[in-house]
Amino acid sequence: MELIKLTIDNKAIEIEKGTTILKAAKQNGINIPTLCYLELKDLKIVNKPGGCRICVVEVEGRRNLAPACVTECQPGMVIHTHSVRVINTRRTVLELILSDHPFDCLICPKNGNCELQTMAQKFGVREIPFQGVQSTYRKDFSPSIIRDIDKCIMCRRCEMMCNEFQTVGALSAINRGFESVVSTAFDQLLEKSVCTYCGQCIAVCPVGALTEADHTSKVIRAIADPTKTVIVQTAPAVRAALGEEFGYAPGTLVTGKMAAALRRLEFDYIFDTDWAADLTIWEEGHELLDRLSRHLAGDKTVKLPILTSCCPAWVKFFEHQFPEMHEIPSTAKSPQQMFGAMAKSYFVEKLGITREEMVVVSIMPCVAKKYESSRPEFAVNDNPDVDFSLTTRELAALIRQSNIDFNNLPDEDFDSPMGSSTGAGVIFGTTGGVIEAACRTAYEVFTKKPLEKIDFKELRGLDGIRSATIDFDGLPINIGIAHGLGNARKLLEEVKAGKSKFHAIEIMACPGGCINGGGQPLHHGDSEVIKARWRAIYEEDANKPLRKSHENPDIIKLYEEYLGKPLGEKAHHLLHTHYFDRRTDIVIDLEK
Amino acid sequence: MSHVKIVLKTEQVDEIKAICKAFHNDEGELINVLHKVQTFFGYLPAEVQEVIAHELRMSVAKVFGVVTFYSFFTMKPKGRFPISVCMGTACYVRGAEKVLDEFKRHLKIKVGESTPDGKFSLSSLRCVGACGLAPVVMVGEKVYGRVSSEDVKKIVAEYND
Structure with missing residues (x-):
């Protein structure tokens, strides 16, 4: 095991080579916020597309902010996880995600149990400066799973579970840019797909995009x-x-x-x-x-x-x-x-x-x-x-x-x-x-x-x-x-x-x-x-x-x-x- | 999404399989496979994607994801006379959008669609390298320069049987 030395939030630490900034911080009592990242270590389940950018941190000498979940620690790195630049960027990222998310939290099945809601609360977001079109997509009701894709934040956790872990292949990201959604082959209803209704997509969905049919x-x-x-x-x-x-x-x-x-x-x-x-x-x-x-x-x-x-x-x-x-x-x-x-x-x-x-x-x-x-x-x-x-x-x-x-x-x-x-x-x-x-x-x-x-x-x-x-x-x-x-x-x-x-x-x-x-x-x-x-x-x-x-x-x-x-x-x-x-x-x- | 339910002939399925095999049925070669198959088939209907997914041992949803990501791939057949309107910068500033709108109005189809008789299809493209002739329209291989929206009717009429 090779150890490397670096600094996080003014604290000198030693960490195993190959550790991500996110994990190094966590081991040292610093919880960097995440949204798309998911890891169930004992079950060998990992999702880190580095897509949501909520976990960005400032690394001295580096031009851009680094996503902590996918960036490995390097010797001598000086990392700031809550500088003004980091906090402002994180807030902007969150506000942009929220600007294309419905505001019906009160009647959402995930109300009180939603990772995005928790994040908004943590950041004290009180208004959304970005006004624009919100994406709309039909709701999909199957006997087991309800897909409400307007609430999807494209974290791709469900897609990872469905394809890499379960090898079912019912879900995939389709289309491009603002039009992109997680959907089925040929954008059919879930009922007409190879979905097994295992519900592992629901188990990992951070928001209210995937929930059960409520009886x-x-x-x-x-x-x-x-x-x-x-x-x-x-x-x-x-x-x-x-x-x-x-x-x-x-x-x-x-x-x-x-x-x-x-x-x-x-x-x-x-x-x-x-x-x-x-x-x-x-x-x-x-x-x-x-x-x-x-x-x-x-x-x-x-x-x-x-x-x-x-x-x-x-x-x-x-x-x-x-x-x-x-x-x-x-x-x-x-x-x-x-x-x-x-x-x-x-x-x-x-x-x-x-x-x-x-x-x-x-x-x-x-x-x-x-x-x-x-x-x-x-x-x-x-x-x-x-x-x-x-x-x-x-x-x-x-x-x-x-x-x-x-x-x-x-x-x-x-x-x-x-x-x-x-x-x-x-x-x-x-x-x-x-x-x-x-x-x-x-x-x-x-x-x-x-x-x-x-x-x-x-x-x-x-x-x-x-x-x-x-x-x-x-x-x-x-x-x-x-x-x-x-x-x-x-x-x-x-x-x-x-x-x-x-x-x-x-x-x-x-x-x-x-x-x-x-x-x-x-x-x-x-x-x-x-x-x-x-x-x-x-x-x-x-x-x-x-x-x-x-x-x-x-x-x-x-x-x-x-x-x-x-x-x-x-x-x-x-x-x-x-x-x-x-x-x-x-x-x-x-x-x- | 509605798509025309097409039925593949055995020899068409064999051709798709042969293309997949030429790329060693490798999932990583999906884009190349789609490219080749579209050249052979003209477009990539659902049934074709199912064959490709099966041959490359990947999910149909993933194949569909890639087909819908790249604008080059199409799930709709092109018309016998595919019309492309250049929307590159030079053409755009000289009124290509008006020309495109006129084609849409005249043919009663959207970009990416074909007329019900399969004669014309409409697409937009970026720069054919004839900026001096802007705005440029192509019908099949034939290039029309300095097109105005008034010319649209006349161009379409050229292809009356």
């Missing part, structure tokens, strides 16, 4: 309707992040308060998606064992590896990009959809009502779940299994609107019979969790021996691609894990080329898994937030009395009373699905 008012109306029984399910990752919306430190588990808040919101039954995650393991785990044992018996028609299918963005990704591999993913529905299917069959029968009289609401860390619940195959006679899917952020808004003092709520439990879960259901919320849950069950079912160690530490971590070999009592099972769709693509290319050594692969679309989903409280570029949620998920798992899905008594009862056996006829009908080829085909036909 809170529909849920409020459903709850108020006396003819409807409204039930709610909450995904594992929500409990590890919801607290952040109410001032708790990242990683604070608020499971009990969340259940209490949902009861105060007057949902009729408070249930848990973790219950459905346990159910998913029964089906997906048995599917893995079924494929595996047929493979071991020499059946050449069996497809391995098996890929998890819980993540709707991942499902849409392979439907667009690898449709020829539609037989490889597990046919098991996601926990959200398993819950919906069971609620509107098993549970409506128990209550003696029709499926039309029930409304199923899900609280998800995800915006793709909105799209998933709207897929036509997850409805019966146009009545969807899951009626409304809200994000963690929308739930927080609902709690605030309903005058609930979240922080002073007691801890309460979920209701029966779809509210109990094991630790295996909880860890679905993070990368590696689904496959660890599957291993806990598959091991015991396959070997007929109890696990000595429940924790599969070798499957945990935040590296983008991970692998481990699990010893199934003498039979080595190779497990692959990818999170982030760019990483998933690498594993899929291997499978496609017939070079994959894995028996099973877990894929989650978002970096870190659901804990960092597009519907979670915004991390504003701080990867410590994501790591804290990650630790919280395993903490919740460790605290559970039962930690293996096949030990969930309510699921055991569900099979006895209703479903029969895993992969049985009824289970197949209600809990499994199929996939579609969503390639936008190039039309090759005769001209005109």
